[in-house]
Amino acid sequence: MPNTVIIGAQWGDEGKGKLVDMLSEQSDVIVRFQGGNNAGHTILCGDKQTILHLIPSGILHPKARCLIGNGVVLDPFVFLEEVASLGESGIRVDPSRLGISYKTHLILPYHKVMDAARESARTKDKIGTTGRGIGPCYEDKMARVGIRACDLMTPSLVHAKITRALAEKNVLFTHLYGCKPLDPAKVSEDLLAIAPKIIPYLVNVEVELKEAEKKGARILFEGAQGTHLDIDHGTYPFVTSSNTVAANAAIGSGIGANKLTQILGIVKAYTTRVGEGAFPTELFDATGELLQRQGHEFGATTGRKRRCGWLDCVLLRASVCLNGITDIALTKLDVLSGLSTIKVCTAYSYKGEIIPYPPQQENALAEVEPVYEELPGFDGDISGIHTFDALPQAVQAYVRRIEELVAAPVRYISVGPERNQTIVR
Ligand code: IMP
Numbered sequence: 001m002p003n004t005v006i007i008g009a010q011w012g013d014e015g016k017g018k019l020v021d022m023l024s025e026q027s028d029v030i031v032r033f034q035g036g037n038n039a040g041h042t043i044l045c046g047d048k049q050t051i052l053h054l055i056p057s058g059i060l061h062p063k064a065r066c067l068i069g070n071g072v073v074l075d076p077f078v079f080l081e082e083v084a085s086l087g088e089s090g091i092r093v094d095p096s097r098l099g100i101s102y103k104t105h106l107i108l109p110y111h112k113v114m115d116a117a118r119e120s121a122r123t124k125d126k127i128g129t130t131g132r133g134i135g136p137c138y139e140d141k142m143a144r145v146g147i148r149a150c151d152l153m154t155p156s157l158v159h160a161k162i163t164r165a166l167a168e169k170n171v172l173f174t175h176l177y178g179c180k181p182l183d184p185a186k187v188s189e190d191l192l193a194i195a196p197k198i199i200p201y202l203v204n205v206e207v208e209l210k211e212a213e214k215k216g217a218r219i220l221f222e223g224a225q226g227t228h229l230d231i232d233h234g235t236y237p238f239v240t241s242s243n244t245v246a247a248n249a250a251i252g253s254g255i256g257a258n259k260l261t262q263i264l265g266i267v268k269a270y271t272t273r274v275g276e277g278a279f280p281t282e283l284f285d286a287t288g289e290l291l292q293r294q295g296h297e298f299g300a301t302t303g304r305k306r307r308c309g310w311l312d313c314v315l316l317r318a319s320v321c322l323n324g325i326t327d328i329a330l331t332k333l334d335v336l337s338g339l340s341t342i343k344v345c346t347a348y349s350y351k352g353e354i355i356p357y358p359p360q361q362e363n364a365l366a367e368v369e370p371v372y373e374e375l376p377g378f379d380g381d382i383s384g385i386h387t388f389d390a391l392p393q394a395v396q397a398y399v400r401r402i403e404e405l406v407a408a409p410v411r412y413i414s415v416g417p418e419r420n421q422t423i424v425r
Contacts (some may be wrong), residue, residue, distance in 0.1 A: 002262040003219040003255075005246040008226030009265040009319035011273040012244075013299070013306060015331035015414060016266045017041030020057040020222045022419055023264075028217035029065045029209065030058025032224065033252030034242040036073040036107060036137070037082075038130040039224035040300025042417075050089065051300050055082050056222050059093060065212075067205050070103035071242065071252020073137040074149065076191065076198050078107075099203035101254070102150035108162070108191065110169050110182050111136040117177035127238055128275025130301050138231075138241040140165065149202055152195040159188045206254025213259065221249035221260070227319040235358075235365055238277025246323040265325035265408065267316060269333045269398075272306040274299045278365035281309035281345045295335040312345045312370065313405040318357055320408045329412035330399060334421075339377035342398060345370040346405055375401060383416035388425050 004023060008014040020041065024030055037053035050060065054074065058064040068074060079100075083093045111133030118136075119126055129135060140146040145165055151157050163184040170181035212219060223244060228234045230244040242248070250257040270291050273279045283291070288308045291297065297306035319325060336342055347354050348368035358365055378394040385391055388399075391413075399410050413423040 003221070003259050004262040004264055005221040005223065005249040005260050006264050006266060007223035007244065007246050007323055009267045009316055009323070009325065009328070010226045010271055010312075011228050011279075012039075012224075012226035013272055013274065013297075014226060014266040014268045015329075016223060017052070017057050018331070018414060018417065018419070018422075019264065019266055019329050019412065020220065021060060022422060023220055024058035024061045024064050026218060027058065027064060027220040029067060029212050029219045030056040031067045031069055031205070031209070031219060031221050031249070031253050032056045032072050033069040033221055033249045034071040034244060035224035035240065036132060036134045037075050037078045038132050038134045038240060038301060041224075042300050048089075050086075053082060053301060054079055055086065055093065055098065058220065058222070059086065059091060059097065064097075066098045067203070067208065067253070068098070068100045068104055069205050069253035070101040071248060072101075072104050073107050073134055073141070073242075074100065074104050075107035075132065076194055080194060080197055095200045098201060099205065099208060100149055100198070100201040101205040102148065102202050104149045105137055105141045105146040106149060106151075106191075107133045107137040108147060109187055110166060111140070113173060113179060113182065114169065117173065117179055121177060125237075126276055128277075132301070135241040147191075149198065152191070152199055153202075155188075155192050155195075158192060158195075159184070162188045162191070209253060209255045213255075219255070219259075221253065223249070227265075227322055228315055230322070233318075233322050235277045236362060238275065246325075263324050263326045264329055264411070265319055265323055265327070266329050266331060267311075267402075268331050269311060269336055270295070271309045271312050271315070272297050274302065274304050274306050278363065279307055279309060280314075280348065280365060280368050280370045281312045281343075282307050283309045287339065290338065291335060294338070295332055310343045310345055310370070310372070311402070313402065314345060314348050314356065314358055314370075316402075316406045320406050325408050327411035328402075328406075328408050329414065330402065330410050331414040333395060333399075333413055334381070334383045334415045336377065336398075337382060338379055342375045342377050342394075343372040344375060344398075344401065344405065346373050347371040373401075383421055385415060386423060388413065388423055391423070
């Protein structure tokens with residue numbers, strides 16, 4: 001059975017939720033391995049829209065077992081809110097359906113305060129974070145002062161760790177950032193008050209995955225954000241704080257790297273980005289507005305308007321290489337309808353040279369000029385088409401050209417938000 005890793009090949013918001021939801025039907029276990037509630041997976045089924053920020057999208061399938069791996073940063077308060085709101089929609093979430101790794105780090109109120117304080121202290125160089133405390137929580141993990149889910153079982157440890165963390169952070173809050181200090185006793189009490197609701201979910205994720213594997217289960221790894229937001233390989237410093245590339249599915253869950261057999265890169269048929277950072281193919285004209293409007297390009301987590309532009313095959317070529325993408329799912333192709341021509345960026349012009357991969361120096365992406373190829377556009381509604389051959393010639397040509405430019409096969413084509421509006425090749 002293939003174990004599939006689903007990752008975003010651009011800057012996030014590629015439509016991963018829909019593909020995860022679709023492939024969850026054939027999966028036994030669905031695992032999130034990085035990021036936190038900065039993610040927002042929008043799933044449409046019939047007329048019902050569900051946005052999940054933390055809980056794996058597989059939860060919508062009653063037979064699937066969902067796991068939150070050690071690589072995730074989990075806000076326990078947001079987690080319980082999401083459980084409650086899913087419950088109100090008739091989706092039962094309990095420890096028989098969902099497990100959380102003992103080793104998952106917790107986002108606490110001071111991480112959110114730090115996220116906001118840092119962003120407001122930056123002037124021209126804001127990152128545009130989602131403000132959910134993601135970065136500061138990963139910082140604490142690396143600094144070896146983080147609070148992990150397993151700590152909830154030892155109240156004295158929680159109290160000691162929070163007291164130590166705040167001894168340092170309160171100095172920064174009051175003396176550097178001009179904000180109020182947090183009371184360690186209150187932070188600990190609030191956390192320990194909800195601990196009994198979280199503890200029943202704690203599991204040894206790596207052992208559970210090993211056992212599932214032995215039984216021939218199919219495991220789906222649900223990535224969040226996108227390749228070019230990766231902390232190592234993305235457009236640093238305008239990135240998130242985790243590794244978003246496929247290899248992190250192994251580290252962030254505890255499965256062996258040789259068990260990741262299919263890497264499905266989700267590619268939106270154009271490019272979007274939320275937050276700050278260079279975006280070579282960004283459009284500031286009526287075409288950009290059309291993509292934003294027709295594609296309903298608003299951030300699922302923050303509601304911010306997404307910046308829109310042409311498809312950038314230089315970034316995608318890098319994504320194929322960084323993730324080892326075996327298959328592509330091309331999403332939102334229907335949004336391009338009505339354009340008389342479609343541009344694709346095939347290379348960059350940088351300091352007088354034509355380059356096929358992004359330049360490596362910090363912020364150099366802001367200095368490149370995209371080299372475009374123009375393809376014929378198409379008109380009309382393609383959202384009801386179910387086979388590749390029935391798509392307009394111009395759409396077929398666009399898909400084939402992308403495959404050539406990035407050297408990976410397009411296996412799925414999404415032509416609308418519904419599960420069944422997907423062509424499988
Ligand atoms: P953070 O992840 O909240 O620290 O934000 C860092 C950068 O990643 C910002 O530019 C965010 O807009 C971006 N980002 C974080 N999560 C997502 C996502 O799920 N989709 C798209 N962009 C994201």
